[in-house]
Amino acid sequence: MQNRIIELKDIKKSYGQVYALGGVDLHVDQGEVVGLVGDNGAGKSTLIKILAGAVRPTTGEILVRGEPVSNWNAGRSREAGIETVFQDRALAVQQTIIWNIFMGRELVGPLGFLKVRKQREEAERLMREIGFTSKVFGPSSIVGQLSGGERQGVAIARAMYNQSDLIILDEPTTALSLTETAKVFHFVRQARAAGRSILFIGHNIHHVFDISDRFVVLDRGRVALQATKAELGSAEALVRFMEELAHPGGAGVQSTGGTV
Amino acid sequence: MTDTANRDGQSPAKALDADTVRRVAEGKHADRSRLRRFLRDHRPAVGSFVVLVVMLACFFVGNPEVFSQWNMYRAVLIGLPVVLFVVVPLVYVVTVGEIDLSFPATIGMAGWVFALVVQAGYDPFLGIIAAVLTGLVLGLCVGWLVVYANLSSLIATLGMNFMLRGLIQINTEGKSIALVGLPKTLTFQIFGGQFFGIPVQVLWAMLFVAICSFIYNRHRFGVHVHMVGDNPDAAQQMGINIKLVRLKTFAFVGLGAALAGVAAVMINYTWWPTSGDGYLLPALASVFVGGTAPWGGIGTIIGSAIGSFTVSFIQSGVVGAGLSGFYVQFFYGLIIILSLLGHRWNQVRYR
């Protein structure tokens, strides 16, 4: 399976007595958009943090392009071509946009000194390309001076810089206006057309359904459903399934009309 | 956006030329003047420079005769390198979000090793290398306690300071080491002599400040220090080895303290078992008087170097101005509080 970018096998993660993840299998192939949905606290962020190397699983196996990895960490994850927009954005707010975009992979010369001009040009180009420009801030503005949505733009820009193989977006549109949300979706489609993969987490089922090829529903640390778009047929089917999960037996039927 | 701007440009007022429109569009309207951009980018450093100038002006008005003599300043310059060698690495440690109070004992230990090597008849250059190695090892030990054993840096480094100083006291029983032959050696001429009336050590210390400032602002290590101090979780999630970065800053303090220890011995050709003790509070004060933020993530090497001069000058200044020595502590406190108030207004803490 040469186009399988990443695969997680039987991942468990416990925080003390509590299992945030109780044996999850997940894989992402090249060029597909996987929608990961589930209730608050289902374990979505924990799962993608494990993928991104920011959290160590208690047990389980991670395979990158078919090869098992050892000592998986954030640095390796990025080297393997995985970029992540975390739910909390992971920005250093007292530093400039440039420094944040290049956080952890600064452009340096042979002695480790920054290529200041290059970083500035690249940041300007990137921000122009993805339409993340403004008259009130530039690449050397301090991130702490930006609005919540603008900060999110910085995090997304950072994830887009490397043309990486897999981009993980943990609720990327929560703080964004309609036009900005549309930009994110446009980007996701563009990346997919270019043969890159996306793992998309969102609470708006209709949005997630629109954009994804395949769906994984997490429920209290376990995979409750894996299905392709064709198998599900419509967003309503997914909504109904999730309501059935939350209120087993009947309750779903009652509220379907209200939600859809 | 461009449409509106063009319309404005064509309006009778003609207030906006094309260049201004472009600058506003690129968010650079605040950067128009070079001077203003410099002041904005270096606010804390400029602030601590203003503090220094105001303080010198006050002293000068108080006693013009004394303060127009070069000797007044030379006396301060002689002791300054010792402070600079520790203040600069301390800025790194504070920026990374920690504190190190063990440097006085490291100054003592490294100076001791230097004195022992020279006393045994080896070239002082070997002594410097031995001292630096000592400082690095001690810095790594302190760093290990904080970073890998997860102790609070405030308490752990305080404990290390007492313990190392205690070891010195136990082994020397309070006896100092005089190095009579030291001034005749070539190494001393290079590192401790005089150059047109300026103590050579000051020049070395200034070189040290310049290099470290460049690394702080322009080297990957410096960037990582800022990132870890600003948001350690983010730094870790972006693949920065935050423990290693923290450990390195503590090792760096050890290195700086070792240089300070050697510099202290070179002033009087004598090592005392208390060597370094007197620098604890002035060095710490210098870091913050210089405009480095106590909460981590931002700081300034140049500013803190200026702050070191300010703090070092207070003692000589107060006495030179004709006040009794009893005023020294009061002025220490006054300058520190005033500086912090100034920087507080200067630095915004973003969250």
Ligand SMILES: Nc1ncnc2c1ncn2[C@@H]1O[C@H](COP(=O)(O)OP(=O)(O)OP(=O)(O)O)[C@@H](O)[C@H]1O
């Ligand atoms: N660092 C932690 N320490 C203890 N428990 C944690 C930690 N991180 C997550 N958990 C627990 O793990 C479970 C899953 O959390 P996670 O953040 O993965 O949920 P989520 O699916 O992303 O939810 P949301 O949609 O609200 O973002 C939660 O019950 C949470 O309390």
Ligand SMILES: [Mg+2]
């Ligand atoms: Mg989450």
